[in-house]
Every structure is written in structure tokens, then in C-alpha cells.
Amino acid sequence: MSTLSEAVGPAEPTDTPPRGLWRQGLTVFCENRLALVGLGLFVLLAGVSFLGPLVYQTDQVHTDLASVHLAPGEQGHLLGTDGVGYDQLGRLMLGGQTSIIVGLAAGVLATIVGTLLGAIAGFFGGWVDAAVMRVVDAMMSIPSLFLFMLLAAIVTPSAPMLILIIGAFAWLGPARLVRGEALTLRSREYVQAMRGMGGTGGRAVRRHIIPNAIGTVIVNATFQVADAILYVAYLSFLGLGIPPPAANWGGMLSDGLADTYSGHWWLLYPPGIAIILIVLAFNFIGDGLRDAFEVRLRRR
Amino acid sequence: MTSRFPGRALRGAVAAAATIALGAGLVGCGDNSGSSKDGGSQGKDTVTVAFRTPNWILPISAPGFTQGENAIFGQALYRSLYQYRLDGTAQYNIDPERSMAEPPQVSDDGRTLTITLKDNSWSDGTPITTRDIQFWYDLVTANKDKWASYRAGGFPDNVDEWSIKDEKTFSITTTEVYNTAWFVDNQLNRITPLPQHAWDKDSATADVSDLASSPEGAKKVFDFLIAASKDPKTYDSNELWQVTSGAWKLEKYVPNGEVTLAAEPNYSGTDKPKLSKVVLRPFTSDDAEFNVLRAGDIDYGYVPAANMSQTSYLESKGYTVSPWYGWSITYLQLNYNNPKSGVLFEQPYLRQSLQMLIDQPTISKVIWSDTAAPTCGPVPAKPGTNTDTAGCVYSFDPAKAKELLESHGWKVTPDGQTTCQSPGTGPNQCGEGIAAGTPLEFTVTSQTGFAATTKMFAEIKSQMAKLGIQLTIKEVPDSVAVTPTCEPTEASCSWDMSFFGSQGSWYYPAFASGERLFATDAPVNLGSYSNPEADKLIEATQFAGDESALTAYNDFLAKDLPVLWMPNPVYQVSAYRSGLQGVEPQDPMNLMYFQDWSWK
Structure with missing residues (x-):
């Protein structure tokens, strides 16, 4: 659990950090080469996924059983075709869109919900804290993947549904982290002063607790996104992903594994490598952001 | 700052990497070979078969226990009165060699079928007679609501008269004039002689009597047999299941695990087993089964649809790959x-x-x-x-x-x-x-x-x-x-x-x-x-x-x-060692006759 604020002394009672701090943080982030590599990877993968189809146009709606399992380069298919004739490169782009959109949206949703509930629980304490944290403890005691699988089996998976399902269970981590921050921040003098002047609890949470925990929140959000992308991949790998003609990298990897023994390597490597790269990218970015928000590291 | 998230996400990435690395290895080894290509097992008299563990032994079907593996297991131990084949050569599709009775004689009005048993005996030497058929009939008529094969209006509701003529002959008179082919194929297929001389009792310690001849007694006997069949861990030790009519006897049974069948030395049918043992080995998934098949560790298995491209590889390892068409x-x-x-x-x-x-x-x-x-x-x-x-x-x-x-x-x-x-x-x-x-x-x-x-x-x-x-x-x-x-x-x-x-x-x-x-x-x-x-x-x-x-x-x-x-x-694509004979033809009605199998 972070003890960032205790290590550096009381934070300034300010709504927005001075511009210099952001610039300093950016400098530290840029000094982290892996973070820049991660950012570059993300931009590259997102660019290929979202802008690629404008350049490399393929039919990802209609199957073509006359063109299944074509090898890379055959009949103009740069990365070959899959088991129902979809162009594999076009499918990677389509799958990337789903994986990135669902991952980002679920990660952001989990972060927002977790941050709000964690801040409220930590700041108000008492029965509010007890109630929220018991819910968190109870839900954390169940392996989240099983819950996802159960829900995905009950409802028809779609991108919005996956975002909701993953977001509904992934907020537990951020809630715990932010609650810890809030427990520390609520006893700070500036918060006490604001309350003494008649400020409400809601204002304290909105204007002081959350803004001062923003570093932890943002860093955690990057890992949430990486986690969410992996969850989408897991669910699709288990056959509980979004049905065709939609695609995502996890589902493509699962399909590719069925072809493991057939020598159709182009169905296995590209989605697997894409998943590795996007998850690594977010992890590197998260590490860089952690350095940027960690004041002690700025002195190195 | 510590967080569980980066570690987990990284582990996920590592897992994905491991997955494709494993895939890479497997893709790379797709064409390797080097093991025996003869497909035979010289000197062997045992066969190992990929097979889900059966969980029902009583040859009267019960709701929830009608899976295909139970039918195959049951037929190995307890033969049905009639066996069928669909090659179009036999009257009413009855397999004349395997069946325990001659094809039924139909009366002029088409309502009465007279059936004569062949000479057969239980594994303890007791002859199989119409008393054993009557025992089965008493049990199912008194307990039809607990019988998975029962349908209102069907057998035995459509039986007007059931008559035992002598030790070898009995007749069935139906309520209406049915198409004989339909009645023989879809109604008489349920009859299985049961060892009355060993099973007609309501507890393990009771003496055998004519208890089942009354409906109340038949209910007690049925409940006793059902309870015994719901206790798989005693399958290979319970005396009830030691008396059989099939080509095989149960040598070893592990619940949810391996089952070993041994050739029954006193089997009275004409299709005597040629192997001494059949080992039925279950697998947790298609992938697990296919990996073992690919490694050559089982004699008979199946190729999952996703791995059909591996047919030539399996053939190079000495397996015959053959689709099992279903009716x-x-x-x-x-x-x-x-x-x-x-x-x-x-x-x-x-x-x-x-x-x-x-x-x-x-x-x-x-x-x-x-x-x-x-x-x-x-x-x-x-x-x-x-x-x-x-x-x-x-x-x-x-x-x-x-x-x-x-x-x-x-x-x-x-x-x-x-x-x-x-x-x-x-x-x-x-x-x-x-x-x-x-x-x-x-x-x-x-x-x-x-x-x-x-x-x-x-x-x-x-x-x-x-x-x-x-x-x-x-x-x-x-x-x-x-x-x-x-x-x-x-x-x-x-x-x-x-x-x-x-x-x-x-x-x-x-x-x-x-x-x-x-x-x-x-x-x-x-x-x-x-x-x-x-x-x-x-x-x-x-x-x-x-x-x-x-x-x-x-x-x-x-x-x-x-x-x-x-x-x-197809029901499945079977893969068996080329040295294993008698697997073909695979029964379209999903039975397996291990007694036909032998090694070259």
C-alpha cells in the first residue's frame, strides 16, 4: 500500500498541482526509456488497429469458405486467412479495436468506481467504510475469473457487456488503494481546516482526497487497463468472448491454438504477440507514471 | 509503492508468451516422427481405450445415467436379448449371431410375436431361460416410472398379453397391430435377460426367492438393485455384478478412473473375446486425450475435430484413422x-x-x-x-x-x-x-x-x-x-x-x-x-x-x-493402432464390441 504522502510530509492544500510539477513529472517519465517504449508500442498498436483498416481494407463481415487457411501472401492476404476465410491482418486490426476499447473502457470504469468508493469509504470511515470494505473483501475472496466466466455464460457477450462485467469486478483493487490514501489524507491539516470552515464531506472528497490521490489512481489505471485486456483475452480464450464476426486477440489466439498442430502459424503468433505487446506497453507506461508521480524519484 | 496489478498483468503476459511458445514448439514438431510405425503390439493381449468412466451397471436404464459409455459398458457385461446391425442383410435388422434369441415369429393377425431363446448360460453356468426374461419384465412393469426408456403408451403399455410358454419360449401380444419392424427395433431392443437366480432379493443378505413376481416385491428388488448400481465403488466387489451374460467380466473399477474388463471364460455366446483384457482410460479433456494419443500411449482413441489435420501424422505413427458414422x-x-x-x-x-x-x-x-x-x-x-x-x-x-x-x-x-x-x-x-x-x-x-x-x-x-x-x-x-x-x-x-x-x-x-x-x-x-x-x-x-x-x-x-x-x-473420428483388428465396422448405433478386437 502506498505511503507516499507520509514520506514527503503534508501535501499542499491545493486543488491543482503547480504546473511545474507536471512538467517535472513529464521529464521524469521521459527519462524512463521503457516507459517511452511502452508509449510507442501503444501508439503503434492503437494506430494499426484503428487507422490500419483505412489503408488495408478487408471484408470482416462475410466468410469465404473458398479461401480458408491461405498462407501469408497468397491471393493478396498479407497475413493469410483463417478457418472461415477472414483476412488475418484485417482481423488483427478488428480484434485490436475490440481489445483496446474494452480494455480501456473497463479499466477506466473500474478506476472511476473504485476511486469514488475507496475515497468515500476512507474519508467517512465508520459504518460506511465497514460496509464498502466488507463488500470488497467478500468479492475479492472469489476468484474474479470464475465470476466473469459465470456472468459471460449467463448473458450474451458483447463489447458493452464485457466492459460492464469486467468493470463491475475490477474496481475492488482501486477501491482498496484509494481508501488507504484517503485514510491518510483525511487527517491532514488542510482537510481539517476546510471542514472547520464548514466544508462538507462531499467537497472534501471531491476537492482534496481524490485530487491528492490522483497519482496512485492514474498509475493503477494503467495496470487496470492491462488487466482488463487480459480478462477479455481469457474469456475469449475460454469461448466466452464476443461471437463472430466480431473479433478480439484472445479469441483469435484461442482459435489459433486449435490449429497448433496444423502448421498454420499465422493464426497463432500474431494475436499472441499482440497481447504480449499491449500488456507490456501498459505495464511500462504504468511504471513510468509511477516514477513521474513519485516525488522521491524525481531527485535521482 | 506495491501493487498486485503489475505482477498479475505481467504474469498474464508471460502466460500468453508461454502459450504461443508452446504453440511454436508444437507447430515446429508437427512433422517429426521416429517411433514405431508398425502400429502393432506383438505379443500383446490387452488393449487400452480412451473411454469416459461409466457410472451405471444395472442393465435397466435410469434417468440421468443414459450416457453412451454406460450403454457400451452394460453391453459388455449384460447382453440385450437382441442386437442389431444396419447393413440391410438381416430380418428386422436383428444381428443373428450376437442376439440371444431367434428372430420373432409373428402371428397371422400380426399382434403376437413368439420368441425362442438360444442356448446360453450365465457366467456361473446357470442356463439363461425365460424365467430371466420374466424377471426383467416384472421389474420394468412395476417400476416403469423409474425406467429411463419408458414412454407413456410405449412398452410395456402397448403389451396386451405377456406369456411364458416354456423355458425357451415366450410370446408378446400387442394392443394393436404394429409394424413388426418398428416393434422389434424400437420396443424389443429394451429387453435384457437378468439373472433371476442371483438378483431376486431385496438386500445383500436375503435369500433369493420369487420376490419380484409380485408388483410390491418387484419394487423392493428394483430399489435394491438401483441402490447397488448407484454405488460405483463396489462395482468390482459386489457379488451381484459377478454373475454376467456378456463376453467380459469386471476386473477392476476405479470411480471416475480406469476400468479393466477381463475376458469371461464361461461366456456362452459365439463371439468369444480374442483379447484377455480391455483397459478403459478416461481423460479430462479432448486436448489431454489427443496429447496421449499423439504420444502413442493408447491403442484406441479419437481425433478432436480441431486436430483433423494431424491425421497423416497419426497414420505415420502407426494408427488407422477412421470416422465413426452414426445412425x-x-x-x-x-x-x-x-x-x-x-x-x-x-x-x-x-x-x-x-x-x-x-x-x-x-x-x-x-x-x-x-x-x-x-x-x-x-x-x-x-x-x-x-x-x-x-x-x-x-x-x-x-x-x-x-x-x-x-x-x-x-x-x-x-x-x-x-x-x-x-x-x-x-x-x-x-x-x-x-x-x-x-x-x-x-x-x-x-x-x-x-x-x-x-x-x-x-x-x-x-x-x-x-x-x-x-x-x-x-x-x-x-x-x-x-x-x-x-x-x-x-x-x-x-x-x-x-x-x-x-x-x-x-x-x-x-x-x-x-x-x-x-x-x-x-x-x-x-x-x-x-x-x-x-x-x-x-x-x-x-x-x-x-x-x-x-x-x-x-x-x-x-x-x-x-x-x-x-x-x-460423425460421432467421432477414431484412431486405433493399425495392428488392432476387428474395430471396423464401427456400430452406427454407438455400441462397441471389444470381443471382436484382436492384435495381428
Whole structure:
């Protein structure tokens, strides 16, 4: 659990950090080469996924059983075709869109919900804290993947549904982290002063607790996104992903594994490598952001 | 700062990396070889078979225990009165060599069948007589509500008189004059002689008596036997199961584990076992089974559909790969009772249009890797014979399907949403109960875990989208469980289409009549299809004296489309060591006769 604020002394009672701090943080982030590599990877993968189809146009709606399992380069298919004739490169782009959109949206949703509930629980304490944290403890005691699988089996998976399902269970981590921050921040003098002047609890949470925990929140959000992308991949790998003609990298990897023994390597490597790269990218970015928000590291 | 997230995410990335690395290794080793290519096992007298652990031993079926492995296991220990084969050479499809009785003699009025037992004995040397048949009859008639094969109006309700003539002869008089082929194939197939001299008691310590001859006593005996059968851990030690009539005896049984069958030295049938032992080995998944098969550690297994490309590799390792065709049909069930889509399915032209958008030959060839064949109607084609839709009423024809929709008042919007433009009941209108603007959109409830099924529905969805028919595919572990027979007012009736045919939707007994599938209110008529003409034709198959009734029934339903006919996959693609003889032909009715197997 972070003890960032205790290590550096009381934070300034300010709504927005001075511009210099952001610039300093950016400098530290840029000094982290892996973070820049991660950012570059993300931009590259997102660019290929979202802008690629404008350049490399393929039919990802209609199957073509006359063109299944074509090898890379055959009949103009740069990365070959899959088991129902979809162009594999076009499918990677389509799958990337789903994986990135669902991952980002679920990660952001989990972060927002977790941050709000964690801040409220930590700041108000008492029965509010007890109630929220018991819910968190109870839900954390169940392996989240099983819950996802159960829900995905009950409802028809779609991108919005996956975002909701993953977001509904992934907020537990951020809630715990932010609650810890809030427990520390609520006893700070500036918060006490604001309350003494008649400020409400809601204002304290909105204007002081959350803004001062923003570093932890943002860093955690990057890992949430990486986690969410992996969850989408897991669910699709288990056959509980979004049905065709939609695609995502996890589902493509699962399909590719069925072809493991057939020598159709182009169905296995590209989605697997894409998943590795996007998850690594977010992890590197998260590490860089952690350095940027960690004041002690700025002195190195 | 510490967080569980980066570690977990990184572990996930590592797992993904490991997955493709493993895949890389496997892709790379796809062509290696080097082990024995003879496929034989010289000197062996044992065979190891990939086989799910059976969990029922009593040769009277019970609800929840009707899985195929139980039937095979049961037949190895307790032979049915009649065995069947579908090669067209035998009267009533009765296998004369394996059956324990001669084919029935039918009286002039067609109501009485007289059956004479052959000379056979139990494993303890006691002769098998009509007393053992009577014992079985007493048990099932007194406990028919607990018997999985019972259907109201069927056996034994349709038996007017049951008469034992002597130790070797008994007769059955039916309530009506049934088609003998139907009665022999679909009713007499349930009779299994049971060892009255060993089982007619209500506890392990009681003496054997004639307890089952009274209905009350029969209930007690039945309960005792059922309880013993529900205790798998005692299968290889319980004295009850030591007295058998089959070619095999149970040597070792591990619940949820391996089962060993040993040749029964006192077996009285003519098809004596040639091997001394058969080891039935279960696997937790298709992948686990295939990995062991690939490593050459089992003598008989199966190739999952996703690994069909490995056929040549397995053959190079000394295996023979052979599809196991079933006496089955495969279809997409339509829910006529769905309050929204039911009115659409009621329109024959719409069913015809949907059927014409299913390219059965290409799906069978490309997606099922030639391990499926088109279904054209309710009566299966001879196993392994049909490869195209030449005999089908409706073959793949998107242009005709479009024309059919447009001629019935639908505005076809390719890759959009087709809607009803001309509501009404006229010949050029959408049909009764279909409002203007009604879209053609359906949800298919399909099965998880079958890659070929997923691809097949991707293809069908694509074809339908070209005519603006929107399909949503929902995969669930058990599609039958969530698409029950229902009334329009029930919440469970919201399903549109259901598919449960990844290994065939329905396996018939020897006589492929449709009284359980397509008759009004039939037990497996999940979609509540009802057509008085079909009912008449189905009933006729049970009473007509020749094959013409079956042909008429097939022709009518092939045209009327109570369901959408789909590619019919094989039961499994078997792979067995080339040195293993007697595996072929594989029984289309899903039994295995290990006594025919031997090593070269």
C-alpha cells in the first residue's frame, strides 16, 4: 500500500498541482526509456488497429469458405486467412479495436468506481467504510475469473457487456488503494481546516482526497487497463468472448491454438504477440507514471 | 509503492508468451516422427481405450445415467436379448449371431410375436431361460416410472398379453397391430435377460426367492438393485455384478478412473473375446486425450475435430484413422412457441428461405474437414454415403431464397435489416401475425467447446446477413437445458433457435421413426412443431407393414422443414493402432464390441 504522502510530509492544500510539477513529472517519465517504449508500442498498436483498416481494407463481415487457411501472401492476404476465410491482418486490426476499447473502457470504469468508493469509504470511515470494505473483501475472496466466466455464460457477450462485467469486478483493487490514501489524507491539516470552515464531506472528497490521490489512481489505471485486456483475452480464450464476426486477440489466439498442430502459424503468433505487446506497453507506461508521480524519484 | 496489478498483468503476459511458445514448439514438431510405425503390439493381449468412466451397471436404464459409455459398458457385461446391425442383410435388422434369441415369429393377425431363446448360460453356468426374461419384465412393469426408456403408451403399455410358454419360449401380444419392424427395433431392443437366480432379493443378505413376481416385491428388488448400481465403488466387489451374460467380466473399477474388463471364460455366446483384457482410460479433456494419443500411449482413441489435420501424422505413427458414422441426424431446432419469432417460423416460405442459406456440402467439407455430411430429412442416410445435397429438397441457393422473401412482401436489405413491407395473409404478403416492419432477426443458442460449430455458425450468420437476416449466436455449455419445450406465456420460451448437434443431434434406434422427435407433444420435440399431416405419417410408420410409410414420413418432413437440416457430424473420428483388428465396422448405433478386437 502506498505511503507516499507520509514520506514527503503534508501535501499542499491545493486543488491543482503547480504546473511545474507536471512538467517535472513529464521529464521524469521521459527519462524512463521503457516507459517511452511502452508509449510507442501503444501508439503503434492503437494506430494499426484503428487507422490500419483505412489503408488495408478487408471484408470482416462475410466468410469465404473458398479461401480458408491461405498462407501469408497468397491471393493478396498479407497475413493469410483463417478457418472461415477472414483476412488475418484485417482481423488483427478488428480484434485490436475490440481489445483496446474494452480494455480501456473497463479499466477506466473500474478506476472511476473504485476511486469514488475507496475515497468515500476512507474519508467517512465508520459504518460506511465497514460496509464498502466488507463488500470488497467478500468479492475479492472469489476468484474474479470464475465470476466473469459465470456472468459471460449467463448473458450474451458483447463489447458493452464485457466492459460492464469486467468493470463491475475490477474496481475492488482501486477501491482498496484509494481508501488507504484517503485514510491518510483525511487527517491532514488542510482537510481539517476546510471542514472547520464548514466544508462538507462531499467537497472534501471531491476537492482534496481524490485530487491528492490522483497519482496512485492514474498509475493503477494503467495496470487496470492491462488487466482488463487480459480478462477479455481469457474469456475469449475460454469461448466466452464476443461471437463472430466480431473479433478480439484472445479469441483469435484461442482459435489459433486449435490449429497448433496444423502448421498454420499465422493464426497463432500474431494475436499472441499482440497481447504480449499491449500488456507490456501498459505495464511500462504504468511504471513510468509511477516514477513521474513519485516525488522521491524525481531527485535521482 | 506495491501493487498486485503489475505482477498479475505481467504474469498474464508471460502466460500468453508461454502459450504461443508452446504453440511454436508444437507447430515446429508437427512433422517429426521416429517411433514405431508398425502400429502393432506383438505379443500383446490387452488393449487400452480412451473411454469416459461409466457410472451405471444395472442393465435397466435410469434417468440421468443414459450416457453412451454406460450403454457400451452394460453391453459388455449384460447382453440385450437382441442386437442389431444396419447393413440391410438381416430380418428386422436383428444381428443373428450376437442376439440371444431367434428372430420373432409373428402371428397371422400380426399382434403376437413368439420368441425362442438360444442356448446360453450365465457366467456361473446357470442356463439363461425365460424365467430371466420374466424377471426383467416384472421389474420394468412395476417400476416403469423409474425406467429411463419408458414412454407413456410405449412398452410395456402397448403389451396386451405377456406369456411364458416354456423355458425357451415366450410370446408378446400387442394392443394393436404394429409394424413388426418398428416393434422389434424400437420396443424389443429394451429387453435384457437378468439373472433371476442371483438378483431376486431385496438386500445383500436375503435369500433369493420369487420376490419380484409380485408388483410390491418387484419394487423392493428394483430399489435394491438401483441402490447397488448407484454405488460405483463396489462395482468390482459386489457379488451381484459377478454373475454376467456378456463376453467380459469386471476386473477392476476405479470411480471416475480406469476400468479393466477381463475376458469371461464361461461366456456362452459365439463371439468369444480374442483379447484377455480391455483397459478403459478416461481423460479430462479432448486436448489431454489427443496429447496421449499423439504420444502413442493408447491403442484406441479419437481425433478432436480441431486436430483433423494431424491425421497423416497419426497414420505415420502407426494408427488407422477412421470416422465413426452414426445412425443420426443433425438439425437446428426452431421454437414455434416463441411469442415473437414463432409466427415467423410458422411460415413455410420463410423456413425454406432459411434452409436455402445453409451451404451444407461446403460446410461439411471445409469446416468439418469432411467428417460431416448433409442432412436432408428425418430419416438418416445410410451412414457414410451422402456427401452432397443431391437428395435434399432445398439445396443452397441464396438467389432463390431472396426471391422467395421478396415475393412474400419482405423488403430485403443486404447487409442491413430485412423487414416485412406487406403485412397480411395474401399470397404475396408476409403472413398471419406478422406486422409491418417486423425484422428478420433471431438468436441461435449453440454449444461451447466445439471450434467447428463456432465456425459453422459464423458462415451461416454471414450468409444470412447477405439477405439482411440478422443472427445472434449465443454459445452455452448445455444448449438443450436452456431451450426447453415451453408455452408462449413462459419466460423460458424466449429462445428462437437451438443447436445441440456438434456430435449429431439425435441418434436413432434401428428403426428411424419420429414419434419421439416430430410428433405433436413428443418428448424431444423441443420447438413444439405440430402438423396433423406429419402426426398421421409418423403414426403410420408404427403400424404400416412396409417401408413405404417411413419413406412417406421422410419425404413429407424433408419438405415441410419442422427444423432446419444441418450438416451431420460423425460421432467421432477414431484412431486405433493399425495392428488392432476387428474395430471396423464401427456400430452406427454407438455400441462397441471389444470381443471382436484382436492384435495381428
